[in-house]
Amino acid sequence: MQDDEEFEVTYECIGCGDEITESMYEHIDHEINPDNPLCYKCSVAQQTCEFCDKQATRVYGENYVCDDHGPDPD
Ligand SMILES: [Zn+2]
Ligand SMILES: [Zn+2]
Numbered sequence: 001m002q003d004d005e006e007f008e009v010t011y012e013c014i015g016c017g018d019e020i021t022e023s024m025y026e027h028i029d030h031e032i033n034p035d036n037p038l039c040y041k042c043s044v045a046q047q048t049c050e051f052c053d054k055q056a057t058r059v060y061g062e063n064y065v066c067d068d069h070g071p072d073p074d
Contacts, residue, residue: 015042028059 011020011032020039047056049066056064060071
């Protein structure tokens with residue numbers, strides 16, 4: 001039996017153990033480092049907010065931002 005479906009590489013996040021795939025990052029500017037795979041959340045958590053010294057929780061535009069400086073959810 002041959003599977004013609006496109007094979008997708010999966011990685012295991014070294015931070016939380018979550019499974020990560022390339023397609024999870026299609027819509028955002030983030031690349032998986034195969035030697036040091038981190039899911040989106042864990043890679044963002046390694047960054048510092050652009051506007052203060054808190055840990056970043058998300059990406060806003062091209063900046064890493066914390067909850068205080070992120071976009072309003074409304
Ligand atoms: Zn993770
Ligand atoms: Zn901040």
